[in-house]
Amino acid sequence: MPFKPVVALVGRPNVGKSTLFNRLTRSRAALVADFSGLTRDRHYGEGRVGDYPFIAIDTGGFEPVAKDGILLEMARQTKQAIAESDVVIFLVDGRAGVNAHDHEIADLLRKSGQRRIILAVNKAEGMGMAATGDFHELGLGQPRPISAAHGDGIVDLIELALRDLVEPLPEPPDEDEFGDAADAAGLDGDDENAPLPEGKFRALPVDHRIKLAIVGRPNVGKSTLINTLLGEERVIAFDMPGTTRDAIEIDFERDGKRYTLIDTAGLRKRGKVFEAVEKFSVIKTLQAIEACNVVLLMLDAQTEISEQDAHIAGFVLETGRALVVAINKWDGLDADQRERIQREFERKLRFLSFARMHTISALRGAGVKALLKSVNLAHAAAFAKLSTPKLTRELQAAIEQQQPPRKGIFRPKMRYAHQGGQNPPLVIVHGNALDAIPDSYRRYLETRFRNAFDLGGTPLRIEFKSSHNPYAQDKDK
Structure with a gap:
């Protein structure tokens, strides 16, 4: 497995870390709302920008001086993400300007010994370099204007962050990774079953x-x-x-x-x-x-x-x-x-x-x-494979022990059974007049099948399918 660097997104509350995380991972994995302190735990996802694959970590709003309560626990989560990362992207709000919390986070990052810290000024759409002026005083190098919501400057930011850390992939993606805001919502995102990291780099x-x-x-x-x-x-x-x-x-x-x-x-x-x-x-x-x-x-x-x-x-x-x-x-x-x-x-x-x-x-x-x-x-049990002969034999044994009740002068006749799906297991029973089978008999069959095939721990669905009667139309006439 190729080396994938870890990129931690750090910043005070409500600066757009989760929005950037969703854009980088092309997903809706992190909740996003105009609400301070929404994210609390570390959230991992696999990302790729241009030719660069990496692992992104979304973190909660960082308040380094928190003494107790939930804010202290959130700060611990963020510090752990910093310790695990190869690169820290320090996100600030270009429209709100620099404040005391930004200075506290900048001081902590300098003391952390992190070898690569990128200062990203978010919400800079339409402002360009004018949005970065106040942030030089943080002393973390050249601020980079971006827009997590619109995708402006993201490719350049990631290429700067990952340069010399990882070899580019041999073939670039066919599609533009960062188009309009719909891409950021994850409409064409990666498979939802994509693996997340265990430890630092292993997936x-x-x-x-x-x-x-x-x-x-x-x-x-x-x-x-x-x-x-x-x-x-x-x-x-x-x-x-x-x-x-x-x-x-x-x-x-x-x-x-x-x-x-x-x-x-x-x-x-x-x-x-x-x-x-x-x-x-x-x-x-x-x-x-x-x-x-x-x-x-x-x-x-x-x-x-x-x-x-x-x-x-x-x-x-x-x-x-x-x-x-x-x-x-x-x-x-x-x-x-x-x-x-x-x-x-x-x-x-x-x-x-x-x-x-x-x-x-x-x-x-x-x-x-x-x-x-x-x-x-x-x-x-949920993914068990049930053979048709064994299902049919168990069905016939269940009928011999207890037949389905009559409806009028007719008794439902079940002929054979086969598996129709997994997670949960679905058993399809074929026969005649099966619409008349009551729920109590369905539960009886569920118990028989569950015990016969050791399906403890999973629901079991039974579906009845009646054969078409070719004489039904003549009978109605």
């Missing part, structure tokens, strides 16, 4: 990766679990609901298995989603569920299983994704409380009986190894 191949979305209500421990799996503070885990706003994808490997973890924003009840930013976060979470292979639904053992937990589980079931359930913070309960939570789970989420349930402590790492084993089994 995992696209094949044989399990995309695992971790979902649940706010503050159940999703980010804590990801940090425990990775063994580092990769995402901000803070005792405040709504800390995670974006869907962060992270590649890692455990026991020879490759995964892409997706940390998602906590899903609230619809009536409690007030901010526009939070609404976008909910959309990103729902998209992550639809795009993944396996969903890990996290519940909080120290609160009751709520209606919102059931709504999230229902959406996962509706999308047909394989599912594993983890009840977190289990270590803080006594025997009576544990028994109560298990009864609640069986009563309120009984429609998830196909999913394996684990009790864990994300903070201490208890139960995490068994959790990943269930994820692997659920993924294997």
Whole structure:
């Protein structure tokens, strides 16, 4: 794999880092809004400008002097990105001018020992070099005017940043990498399954990766679990609901298995989603569920299983994704409380009986190894290949044990079955008068097929197709 330098985008809040990140990676991966402090975690993506491939890191608004709270955690994430990078692009706002925060960041970058720092003056469309005048005082060399929203100056900026660091690719792209603003929105972007970096430069191949979305209500421990799996503070885990706003994808490997973890924003009840930013976060979470292979639904053992937990589980079931359930913070309960939570789970989420349930402590790492084993089994079940002869034999055995009920004087007749899809597995049953088969018999067949082919952890869909009756029209006459 060729060497790919790492480019970190750093700057104070709302200077356009996420807009530039989306343009460089030709994606919509990072949330963008006219809202200060939207990005919080490090966000990786693969980019290419002209002949230069690289890895970009989007960071949150940087306040180096933050003493505590969420701002301190965001600053730690940014400092880690600087430490991982080969080049830092320091983004400033050409329309707002230089301010005290810019000076603080410039001082920190000088002390970091980073060998290449590029000062980019964003929002300079229509202003040219006039936008850069005030920024010479930062002492970071010649400021470069750009427009992340319109693409002005981006190619020159990246070529300057990566010169002497990486060999250009042998063939330039057929299309102009940076045209109008529609390109920046990612309309012709890279494959959504493109790998993200693990560590500094290593990226995992696209094949044989399990995309695992971790979902649940706010503050159940999703980010804590990801940090425990990775063994580092990769995402901000803070005792405040709504800390995670974006869907962060992270590649890692455990026991020879490759995964892409997706940390998602906590899903609230619809009536409690007030901010526009939070609404976008909910959309990103729902998209992550639809795009993944396996969903890990996290519940909080120290609160009751709520209606919102059931709504999230229902959406996962509706999308047909394989599912594993983890009840977190289990270590803080006594025997009576544990028994109560298990009864609640069986009563309120009984429609998830196909999913394996684990009790864990994300903070201490208890139960995490068994959790990943269930994820692997659920993924294997979701993509299982079911042979037509075996399906048909199991169908005939199910009929011999219990025939479908009659409708009037006719009884539905099922002849054979075959697989019609994966993730979730789809079984198509052919026969006559199958429209009359009730849901109870459908569930009976689901149980038979699930047990026969070891499909625990994934929903199973059954579709009935009745043969055409060539005499139906004559009968109607």
